[in-house]
Amino acid sequence: MNKTLVIGAAGQIGTELVEELRARRGVDQVIASDIQIKNLLTPCYELDATDPDKVRKIVQKEGISEVYNLVAMLSAKGEKEPQKAWDLNMKTLFIILDLAREGKIKKIFWPSSIAVFGPSSNSVGAPQYGSMEPTTSYGISKLAGELWCQYYFQNYGVDIRSIRYPGLISWRTMPGGGTTDYAIEIFHSARRGKEFISFLGPETRLPMMYMEDAVRAAIQLMEADSEMIKIRTSYNLAAVDFTPAELFEEIRKFYPGLKISYDPDLRQNIADSWPDSINDSHARQDWGWNHQFDLKMMVKDMVNNV
Ligand SMILES: NC(=O)c1ccc[n+]([C@@H]2O[C@H](COP(=O)([O-])OP(=O)(O)OC[C@H]3O[C@@H](n4cnc5c(N)ncnc54)[C@H](O)[C@@H]3O)[C@@H](O)[C@H]2O)c1
Incomplete structure (x- = not known):
């Protein structure tokens, strides 16, 4: 039971x-x-x-x-x-x-x-x-x-x-309609050899996690x-934070031909209302939270699996 x-x-x-x-x-x-x-x-x-x-x-x-x-x-x-x-x-x-x-x-x-x-x-x-x-x-x-x-x-x-x-960034399923979905979709574009059109602007920094x-x-x-x-x-709870432009540069190390353009839509307003980064010191102190994946590790794992 x-x-x-x-x-x-x-x-x-x-x-x-x-x-x-x-x-x-x-x-x-x-x-x-x-x-x-x-x-x-x-x-x-x-x-x-x-x-x-x-x-x-x-x-x-x-x-x-x-x-x-x-x-x-x-x-x-x-x-x-x-x-x-x-x-x-x-x-x-x-x-x-x-x-x-x-x-x-x-x-x-x-x-x-x-x-x-x-x-x-x-x-x-x-x-x-x-x-x-x-x-x-x-x-x-x-x-x-x-x-x-x-x-x-x-x-x-x-x-x-x-x-x-x-x-949250992952490769097993497609994301479910959130404002950070671009950070998954870009890997699928890269794999297909397609130009990626980001619905968030290049400098939109958001907290992310693998x-x-x-x-x-x-x-x-x-x-x-x-x-x-x-x-x-x-x-x-925090791990990393990055912008679409920073993520693009990291993915380009694996897909040098990848191209990106920016066409912000209504999701930009949502992203702009959220913080760039989060202080998660209470989680770290109270129950020992510690993230393992930084941007580099995350991108490498996504590229290997998408
Ligand atoms: N994915 C993220 O980046 C993220 C970030 C912050 C918080 N969260 C939270 O984590 C939770 C899960 O997120 P996710 O990304 O896996 O969402 P998702 O949309 O991928 O999955 C939600 C699941 O709920 C199911 N569902 C919808 N209505 C239902 C119903 N009436 N009865 C039973 N199932 C139903 C859907 O079929 C879907 O499989 C949510 O509460 C979300 O707010 C997610």
């Missing part, structure tokens, strides 16, 4: 998180679920995470003790349907929080994002505690969600753990002793 359920398992993070959790705990101990399951390996369920009865049934049937809840509509996609993004992001969080409040689940991982920051936040080294006035529906839902996580911890003792992820680090961080946070977790909203 100690299994792990990953909800939203077919997405960019879920695909790699499920694989890593199964490698550590055994395939049968990790149940994958998503609204679309064609890429999932068994044991898995087709699950609409907005349906509380269906989520409850799987939790009970499988003897789930911890949930990684990865369902969300991301920043860029969410700006096309802001109300829908809010509804999905909040509803799927509350269903899991309430199951934990009833004692049906022991521990929850729910990722937040650098989207909780806004134009009034510090642009360089945005601190854990500072001004946060997000301008996107996605960012508003993440900030509200963080506060509800803390509320459920303080009032009902729910063991919820969260990370404010920066933009997926291997992101997955390790989630598992490390979930395995940390409860007393080490001092923040129950969400931890700032």
Whole structure:
């Protein structure tokens, strides 16, 4: 009765998180679920995470003790349907929080994002505690969600753990509609020998992380002793930060013929509202976070695998 359920398992993070959790705990101990399951390996369920009865049934049937809840509509996609993004992001969080409040689940991982920051936040080294006035529906839902996580911890003792992820770079799946997707798409253009048209301008600096680090961080946070977790909203988490022009130069070392042009769209406004870099000293102090991939290592691994 100690299994792990990953909800939203077919997405960019879920695909790699499920694989890593199964490698550590055994395939049968990790149940994958998503609204679309064609890429999932068994044991898995087709699950609409907005349906509380269906989520409850799987939790009970499988003897789930911890949930990684990865369902969300991301920043860029969410700006096309802001109300829908809010509804999905909040509803799927509350269903899991309430199951934990009833004692049906022991521990929850729910990722937040650098989207909780806004134009009034510090642009360089945005601190854990500072001004946060997000301008996107996605960012508003993440900030509200963080506060509800803390509320459920303080009032009902729910063991919820969260990370404010920066933009995540990976090669196994295509990204799910975020503002940092350009940093994955450029590798696919390079491999196909196509000119890359960046939807962010050359000097747009954003915090980023390689997926291997992101997955390790989630598992490390979930395995940390409860007393080490001092923040129950969400931890700032950082690895690297770079601009499209800097990433292009690094990739060009492998693909000298790669060309880039810049055609910023609405995602530029979102990127401009986010910090250039994040201060994650609390995560490093409290539970020993340390990233491994710098820009060079990340680009080399992406080039080898895309
Ligand atoms: N990828 C990033 O760069 C990044 C950065 C910061 C935070 N995050 C957060 O991490 C989490 C996962 O992100 P991701 O990039 O893997 O997203 P993604 O869009 O790639 O994956 C989300 C998954 O949720 C599934 N889903 C959507 N609606 C569902 C529903 N009603 N029921 C069940 N499943 C449903 C989708 O099919 C998809 O497989 C999200 O909460 C996101 O906000 C991601």
